[in-house]
Amino acid sequence: MKVIVIEQDRCLACRNCERACSFKDPFGPIHEKANIWVHIDMNERIIFTMTCQQCETASCLEICPSGAIFRDLVTGAVVVNNTLCVGCRMCVNACPFGYIHFDEIYSVAAKCDLCKGDPKCVKNCMAKALHYCDINDLAAVKRERQLFKQPGFQKEHIEDEG
């Protein structure tokens, strides 16, 4: 299935993804409203961007007592039904990664729903760090990048371009 795939070493922390995500909401962009997160540690100079990976066995979905969390059959996304959600927060406790959170304004669980298969964060990623694709595409990109690191390959490649 397609998920939001993040090439961490392309992200320069412009935070456009967070903004595009939260701008969908009429209450406006409060950081907590976004369902994608750009973590920036200036002291350590670390940027790490991540969002829900729509787990195959999704703890949030498994634990939900009211059946509010279900899998969208078209996109494969794990989605919260706001009307069914009782606000028990069990899903937030269950997610080992922290990519489902409790929305204080609506008093429901909130997470990435892949924008019904047209994720806004990806469209707004000018660095092309975010992609909407199969996770194995990322693995392929990483394997390809190993090639560049081999001695000789890089030089030859760059020389060819001139």
Place this chain on the structure above:
Amino acid sequence: MRVKTIVPSGVVPTLCRMCETRCAINVHINNNYMTEISPLEGHPVNQGRICPRGGAALDLFYHPDRILKPLKRMSDGSFKEIPYSLALDEIIGKMSTLKSDYGARSVGVWKGEGLGFYQQEDYARRFIHGFGSPNYFSNDSACYNGRYIGYHLVCGFWNSYPAFDQAGLIILLGSNPPICHPPFMREFADARSKGAKLVMIDPRLNPVACYADVFAQPYPGTDCALVWGLIRYLIKTNNYDEDIVNNNTIGFDKILAYAKKFTPEYVEQQTGIFADVVEEIALLIIKNRPKTSIFPGAGLEHNENGVNCVRALAILSCLIGALGWPSGLWRPEMLGIRSLTLYDELPMDDQGPIGADKFPVLYDIRKECHTMTAMDYMLGNGAYPLKGIILTAANPAVSNPNTAKVEKALSNLDLLVVSDFFMTKTARLAHYILPAATFLEREELHFYPTRHRVNLTSKVARTEGIKTEYQLWHNLAHGLGFGDKYFPWKNEKDVNKWLLEPSGLTVEKLRRHPQGYAYKPVEYQKHLIDKLNTPSGKLEFASPYLKKLGLPEIPEYLPPYYLAKADDNYPFILTTGARKSLLYHSRHQNIPRFRNVHPEAEMEIHPADASDLGIEDGEAVKVISETGTLIIRAAVKKSVELRQGVVEIYHGWEDWRVNFLTCDTINDPISGFPLLKGVPVRIEKIE
């Protein structure tokens, strides 16, 4: 507001002009209402992506505060709606009176950035010459011109955006690309994935530095010393392009002699960058010659020696051998179209263009007058009176230095006409405010010179009662009697036809290329065939032209004002202008969702400085300079983000105008740029 869209429902491709990047977008229309902006696939600039700023173009278009009818200021200071034809008649009447009483040059035009200019700039330039005045002013006199002039003095050209993705080493100075040039992020990442190195030089740490191989934090305004240190290192170790030096340059001997004193130790003493870091950068350059991209941001321009720093960088690029490489320096060629300016047909050089005596290079190279000197003319302290300004979407009451003086000067005018979307701080001072058209309401040619590409934008919508920029100048010119001669075209489409005629391209053809039309392949080695556009036809490491004007022949380094004239009363150095991701200078503050992200102005300060002053994060403080005072909240940053002793305030806030603190009399002698990045200030806790 009554809006008519180009099609009742559908998708229209055009370019975004919420910032200067100009990404290709699709505007979605449903029942005569524009509902969404999405990226257009296939344009090389944004490659199918956009940013939230572009996505909010419709927030701007349909904004409830948008000015839709002409306004006239009454004697009690309030504004009253008047019919367009009446406003136009009154403005034309006043302009004619000023012309007959004080001469045509008592009136000037001022181009701003708010409308999203491209072609519009030349309408303004054409209009004022047609009127008979040399006085064209613009926002460029505090952004862009400095770099344009710096590169033109050395090379006679400037490819403002090199192909970063083909570089082995990228050096950024005073720039924050994720915010000011979003597509650079993609190019940097492409380059890095092929092993390129990144060096970032900035007094302020921004997230790009997280991926920089070297991040160096100089004292504001000292970059030029670092550049000279690198030049010295390359020459001393014999790692420079001798072919270029021997065949294409003048003045190398002078560079050789001057560079000697810039040892890594001297550079460290001037810039605060450790000597071994200077060497490390030099070694990276040597390893990655000639594929080195150097990008100076606007941060370098706002110093009293900014152009020389840019010139030194251009020389460094030449020594590296970057000339003729896609990632380096090369001469973009323009499409052969007609020009709207009247500099050949109707030159005004002998009419005393304002500031051309003090800053002749600015006028020679950019044909622009000096906005800061204009304030003196407005206040009656110039060689002749400046009584009227027609200003389109500039906001000098926020963005020009010495705000108190700017407000006084603008208030002293007999006629201030402001064409804008909103009631800006500048518009409040106007006698007449004319409603302006957004980029979605006009058709114009856009060039991407470094990609040899041209686009024609679409007139996606028309708003009742709002004239386009062309109509404004056209109507004024016809009312003033020079319309038939200089503005004969009925509408923008006719102008574009006339402009394109010699190129063989047509409006219709460009319409079929929303992804842009590449007018010719880029010839990176073009400089080898043709003479360069400098007085000598060569790369001018030393400029006889500047020498003749009494300016330094080579780009000498001068220690910044605050170091040269240290004053214990003002122990902090204020830099202004670091960008905010959703704002565009003074624009977009009135878009509520943007304002949630950037709610209020703040002064960034080092934690040690804050603790010395007893200031907590979020506490209001008083900032005092020789020019003025500002009360603002302190934002205590991490110690790595700023140098101790340096504070930073954004330049565009309408309600916290940092330019009350900056002064208009310390200028770069070449570009005339104001000192905005090294202002001595004192900070007081408010008890």
